[in-house]
Amino acid sequence: MDHFEYRAGRLHAEDVPLERIAAEVGTPVYVYSRATLTRHARVFRDALAGRIAPHGRAPLICYAVKANGNQAVLRILAAEGYGADVVSAGEMKRALAAGIPAEKIVFSGVAKTDGEIRAALEAGILQFNVESDAELDAIDRVAGAMGQIAKVSLRINPDIDAGTHAKITTGKADNKFGIAWDRAPDVYAHASRLAHIEATGIDLHIGSQLSKLEPFEAAFTRTVGLVRSLRAAGHPIRHLDLGGGLGIPYDDETPPAPEAYADMVARVTGDLDLQLIFEPGRVIVGNAGLMMSRVVYVKDTATRRFLILDAGMNDLMRPALYDAYHEVVAVSEPAAGAPRTPVEIVGPVCESTDVFARDRLMPPLDAGDLVAFRSAGAYGATMSNTYNARELVPEVLVDGDRYAVIRPRQSIEDLIAMDRVPDWL
Incomplete structure (x- = not known):
């Protein structure tokens, strides 16, 4: 059992609509209940x-x-x-x-x-x-x-x-x-x-x-x-x-x-x-969290359709690391009977292994739509990294009708500031 459910067509974490967190904190973002x-x-x-x-x-x-x-x-x-x-x-x-x-x-x-x-x-x-x-x-x-x-x-x-x-x-x-x-x-x-x-x-x-x-x-x-x-x-x-x-x-x-x-x-x-x-x-925190991401592009080729997200393998490593499965759902509830077609769900990282799911049946989604990776509370944020100079993803904790950012999004300036250039360069 978890506390992520659709209400009036919008996916909520407890009493907070995920769309609100996406608008105020940005994506990608981890959300815990x-x-x-x-x-x-x-x-x-x-x-x-x-x-x-x-x-x-x-x-x-x-x-x-x-x-x-x-x-x-x-x-x-x-x-x-x-x-x-x-x-x-x-x-x-x-x-x-x-x-x-x-x-x-x-x-x-x-x-x-x-x-x-x-x-x-x-x-x-x-x-x-x-x-x-x-x-x-x-x-x-x-x-x-x-x-x-x-x-x-x-x-x-x-x-x-x-x-x-x-x-x-x-x-x-x-x-x-x-x-x-x-x-x-x-x-x-x-x-x-x-x-x-x-x-x-x-x-x-x-x-x-x-x-x-x-x-x-x-x-x-x-x-x-x-x-x-x-x-x-x-x-x-x-x-x-x-x-x-x-x-x-x-x-x-x-x-x-x-x-x-x-x-x-x-x-x-x-x-x-x-x-x-x-x-x-995992049994304590796994289903207590999800990762939310936004579709950047929908790309069609001769053989398949790609959903390209703003989250990458550096944000959620489990699928690339050991072919782990995460259910991916639309944050806006699909209409009853909406057609589902196979898509490849991928991220922006410059690696061929930056794939979250292959031939996953998904409802119609367009650029700008939000999706959520369920069961991401364990080995998600804790394994994330900054490959491709991508900022560490923020984490949010929801408690009833309120939420707090419990790890802020790292800025690129903070990331660059960790480097030290020798005097002789």
Whole structure:
């Protein structure tokens, strides 16, 4: 469910017509619904609390900041009791600035630098999710120089095929993430010998945009077995980070509801005394946002019709990056029974991959008309860039009948001012 709907023939975000935002803020622009974001956060939180907390410790939900790191978004989630899963010092600082307590922050990622490790220890985060032997040794060294003990979970790769797109799977043996399953006992033994490491957990994450529970259950079941064997070997495993990856409906997918996901987790982990940690991202923010764009030209060739938009692949990378699908709708509601013809929806970037959709059936649209890319709240604005000297797209948050610009449009002057010309030129 989201709060983007047609009213009197005009697409609204809650009670604000999108045409008004386009007129006052310009396009392209990202628009988020606070009501949708809050609803998704509460549904996920309450599903876990109602099914897992009664059997043990309350779960900790650490929102994946990489999905959408805007301060306004993070503040809303902080108010709902969420922590943060971060993959850089920058994301950690974003989470802290938004009011997320350090003790609710987990630091993931495969290439943590000494500076990032030091900053996280100084901040007092909950734990590092360690992805390699070399990283474990680096954390021990930095923590030792600071006179601290670093709390860590080891990210163990369960070698489970998530059944998702090859570019967003993370839990197979040939992915760059995590420690190989058969090496887990040796790496935990090594961690136990390090003076400045306290390894008390296991972390896993098998991929993104999963539409079935079976891969989750297979990975979680296998990892619960590892918890038992590590405890039997004397390792104090007290928490289990199950990652994220629950999908959303972009097209015709029917991902499991958070309640079904929570039921499965409770069934698999119910008899273990563990602190469970979750790292949802897309399922919280994905359908809480859309990107609005304007048609610049309609171009007909001998073989096809192109809708050329003012938004490009630099503004919404997912289609060009991994052939992702986004529903594209007209902001002015088409008449009932309006004919739909196949078009190629493209942007202005000087790349042949700047294509949002091929042979997409669309109603009649002309230059100046507005379209909206639905389900763009996750991995949209956060992945945008300035290729072709295009300004970063603004972001807007709607709350009922009001809205605010939560990231202003970057100016070309600001972009140029980031450059530094040497004196000798």
